[in-house]
Amino acid sequence: MNNMLTSDAATAPPALVPADASRARWRRRARKLAPYAFIAPFFVLFGVFGLFPLLFSIWLSLHQWDAAAGLAAMHWVGLENYKYAVTDPWFAKSLLNTLWFAVASGVPQHLVALPLAFLIHTTLKRSRNFVVGAYFVPYVTSSVAIALIFTTLFSKDFGVINAMLPGPPIDWLGDAFWARITIAFVVFWRYLGWNVVLYLSALQVISGDLYEAATLDGASRWQQFRYIALPLLKPMMFFAITLTLIGNLQLFEEPFILIPPDSGVATSVMTTAMFMYRMAFSDGDFGTASAVSWLLFFIIAALTWGNSRLFGKEGASDVAR
Amino acid sequence: MSHADRLTPSRVMTLALVGAGVVLLAAPFWFTFVFATHDRADIFANPPPLWFGTHFLANVALLLERLPFWRNLGMSLYVATMTTALNLVLCALAGYAFAVHEFAGKKILFALVVGSMMLPSFLNMIPTFMVMDLLGWIDSPRALYVPGAAGALGIFLMRQYIGSAIPRDLIDAARMDGCGELRTFWSVVMPLCGPALGTLGLITFINAWNNFVGPLVVMRSVEHYTLPLALRSMQSPNNTEWGALMAGSAIAMLPLLVAFVFSARRLVAGLTAGAVRG
Numbered sequence: 001m002n003n004m005l006t007s008d009a010a011t012a013p014p015a016l017v018p019a020d021a022s023r024a025r026w027r028r029r030a031r032k033l034a035p036y037a038f039i040a041p042f043f044v045l046f047g048v049f050g051l052f053p054l055l056f057s058i059w060l061s062l063h064q065w066d067a068a069a070g071l072a073a074m075h076w077v078g079l080e081n082y083k084y085a086v087t088d089p090w091f092a093k094s095l096l097n098t099l100w101f102a103v104a105s106g107v108p109q110h111l112v113a114l115p116l117a118f119l120i121h122t123t124l125k126r127s128r129n130f131v132v133g134a135y136f137v138p139y140v141t142s143s144v145a146i147a148l149i150f151t152t153l154f155s156k157d158f159g160v161i162n163a164m165l166p167g168p169p170i171d172w173l174g175d176a177f178w179a180r181i182t183i184a185f186v187v188f189w190r191y192l193g194w195n196v197v198l199y200l201s202a203l204q205v206i207s208g209d210l211y212e213a214a215t216l217d218g219a220s221r222w223q224q225f226r227y228i229a230l231p232l233l234k235p236m237m238f239f240a241i242t243l244t245l246i247g248n249l250q251l252f253e254e255p256f257i258l259i260p261p262d263s264g265v266a267t268s269v270m271t272t273a274m275f276m277y278r279m280a281f282s283d284g285d286f287g288t289a290s291a292v293s294w295l296l297f298f299i300i301a302a303l304t305w306g307n308s309r310l311f312g313k314e315g316a317s318d319v320a321r
Numbered sequence: 322m323s324h325a326d327r328l329t330p331s332r333v334m335t336l337a338l339v340g341a342g343v344v345l346l347a348a349p350f351w352f353t354f355v356f357a358t359h360d361r362a363d364i365f366a367n368p369p370p371l372w373f374g375t376h377f378l379a380n381v382a383l384l385l386e387r388l389p390f391w392r393n394l395g396m397s398l399y400v401a402t403m404t405t406a407l408n409l410v411l412c413a414l415a416g417y418a419f420a421v422h423e424f425a426g427k428k429i430l431f432a433l434v435v436g437s438m439m440l441p442s443f444l445n446m447i448p449t450f451m452v453m454d455l456l457g458w459i460d461s462p463r464a465l466y467v468p469g470a471a472g473a474l475g476i477f478l479m480r481q482y483i484g485s486a487i488p489r490d491l492i493d494a495a496r497m498d499g500c501g502e503l504r505t506f507w508s509v510v511m512p513l514c515g516p517a518l519g520t521l522g523l524i525t526f527i528n529a530w531n532n533f534v535g536p537l538v539v540m541r542s543v544e545h546y547t548l549p550l551a552l553r554s555m556q557s558p559n560n561t562e563w564g565a566l567m568a569g570s571a572i573a574m575l576p577l578l579v580a581f582v583f584s585a586r587r588l589v590a591g592l593t594a595g596a597v598r599g
Contacts (some may be wrong), residue, residue, distance in 0.1 A: 027501075030501065030502060031422075031496075031502060032424070034418070034422065034502035034503075035418035035419075035422035035424045035427075036418075036424065038414040038415055038417060038418035038422075038502075038506075039414075039415045039418050039419065039430060039434075039476075041411045041414070041415070041470070041471045042411065042412075042415050042434060042471040042473070042476060043430075043433075045467070045468060045469075045470055045471055046433075046437055046473075048452070048468075049445075049449060049452065049467070049468035050437060050440065050445065050468075052448075052452065053445050053448030053449050053451070053452050054440070054444060054445060054448065056448045056451065056452075057444065057445075057447060057448040060447070060448065060451075116338075116339070116342065119335045119338065119339060120339060123332055123335045123336065123339070124336075124339065129585065129586055131339055131343060132585070132589060133581070133582070133585035133586075133589070134343045134346055134347060135342065135343070135346055136581075136585065136588075136589055137346065137347075137350065137578070137581060138346060138349075140527050140531075140577060140581055140588070141350075141531070141574055141577065141578075142530070142531040142533070142548070142549050142570075142573055142574065142577075143531065143533055143549070144533055144548075144549035144550075144552050144553050144570075144573075145353065145549070145552070145570040145573055145574050146349065148552060148553075148556065148566055148567070148570050149349045149350075149352055149353045149356075149567070149570065150349065151556070152352070152356065152364065152563055152567070153349065153352060155365070157365070158364070158365030158366075158367065158369070159369075160352065160369045163367055163368055163369055189345070189346065189349075192342075192346070193346065197589055221331065246441065250441055250442070250443045252443065252534065253533055253534065257533075257553055257556075260556070273443045276443065276446070276447075277446070280446075280447045280450075281450075281538070286447055286451070289447050290447055290448070293443060293444050293446070293447065294444070296443070297441060297444055300441060
């Protein structure tokens with residue numbers, strides 16, 4: 001930019017007519033202000049629909065407020081909403097459910113995605129794009145459409161799954177234990193491809209020479225995976241697991257759509273995000289709901305931090321770079 | 322790798338494993354399209370149908386009886402198109418400013434853009450609803466496409482692309498020739514952003530099309546529902562018309578599946594680039 005201006009001056013004719021000079025000045029000022037105008041839409045929108053709501057929800061979480069009575073009816077209760085939420089047994093139960101889903105769908109996602117990405121990377125050539133695309137499709141499909149088809153496939157009396165399995169039919173969506181398994185499976189199914197793609201993108205950066213040298217030394221595929229790929233994938237593992245953690249702790253859509261609210265197992269699959277939604281939009285208690293959302297936020301932040309400690313400093317900083 | 326092309330037992334096993342995964346992932350889609358062509362009795366027959374039937378049009382008719390389906394489809398199209406169009410222009414503008422211009426506070430402002438991606442969305446659900454209420458935007462499509470009209474991911478993607486793929490000399494030359502800032506952006510930078518705009522457009526359209534929580538919180542009347550919300554509202558505890566519902570799901574899924582088939586590589590690369598480098 002600075003170079004530009006000096007070269008501008010150097011090539012300009014020595015005697016400027018006044019009109020040209022003022023035009024040049026105007027242009028220079030416009031060039032200075034233009035970038036601010038160009039980025040303004042984002043900051044205006046973020047301010048109105050991002051930052052303001054965020055700050056407002058802190059304010060809200062410290063008030064008791066009946067939504068029906070209008071904004072004037074807000075009154076200050078300090079940390080009461082937080083106390084109320086923390087002592088509410090449903091909040092604790094929703095947290096446990098959320099953590100259960102995070103582990104039951106998150107751990108298999110990575111245990112399958114890692115070796116699968118390695119296999120795809122080392123074995124497939126021509127068909128790779130097709131396979132990667134196929135694994136990615138669930139990620140770009142409507143969660144409602146996915147939940148609806150799984151509702152039919154997992155239907156107790158007529159579903160395809162029970163038709164294929166031997167033995168007495170399993171009540172996949174009506175039994176508390178199986179409903180959780182089903183939801184964890186659907187979440188696993190939906191995000192497996194995403195993780196495979198992430199790991200594949202990291203594997204592509206690893207030099208092929210490393211594997212070749214290992215092959216010459218007589219290393220088996222498993223040894224190549226264990227001693228070459230896995231250590232080099234550590235930064236990506238940290239990143240992918242962080243994304244899974246953050247995503248799974250906010251789990252809402254899959255259980256919300258798969259299990260109708262009047263179902264007998266609704267409370268067994270209620271995540272904290274669902275609890276918050278219900279508190280606000282069914283019970284109209286926006287203050288407590290906001291407090292719940294901030295509690296969940298702190299839990300997510302704490303677990304993400306714990307995860308980065310677990311991976312050690314090198315893993316975390318590699319990704320940050 | 323040398324072992325990649327021979328059909329060794331281990332390669333056969335790998336192919337079988339990867340193939341089984343593909344089947345597992347594709348089966349639900351297959352069943353959605355197959356069930357869309359059967360009536361309810363057929364779908365729940367034992368064994369269930371594995372091949373297409375003849376009830377597709379009947380299912381669509383039933384769907385139209387239960388839902389203002391075309392209006393829902395129109396609403397989905399409208400919201401997704403508006404979101405995409407706005408994002409293409411606004412993200413490219415901001416990305417251009419961040420990639421090419423030097424200005425005070427640039428680093429901090431860009432860090433803010435990237436940082437805003439980290440905020441979990443559920444935190445905003447309740448206050449956003451209240452802001453929409455204050456603005457009187459409840460039940461209006463504006464509430465769905467205005468807040469995300471200049472997404473942070475889009476700005477990030479466009480900045481990366483403009484910074485690396487558009488020669489600075491070209492921009493400088495345009496300025497020398499007397500192009501104003503907007504003119505340079507619109508006539509010189511934008512035409513060269515094709516690939517990045519394509520990726521960004523697809524990502525934005527897909528996300529807007531599939532958005533469920535947004536409409537769930539702000540849309541009130543069935544005529545204004547987007548497709549995901551409309552389809553969910555058809556589900557009832559005992560007598561869901563599954564054939565019609567699957568026909569609706571298939572129609573909602575088809576445009577994205579087709580777009581995905583033609584752009585999978587670019588889309589996957591764009592999505593992961595945003596995530597990985599972010």
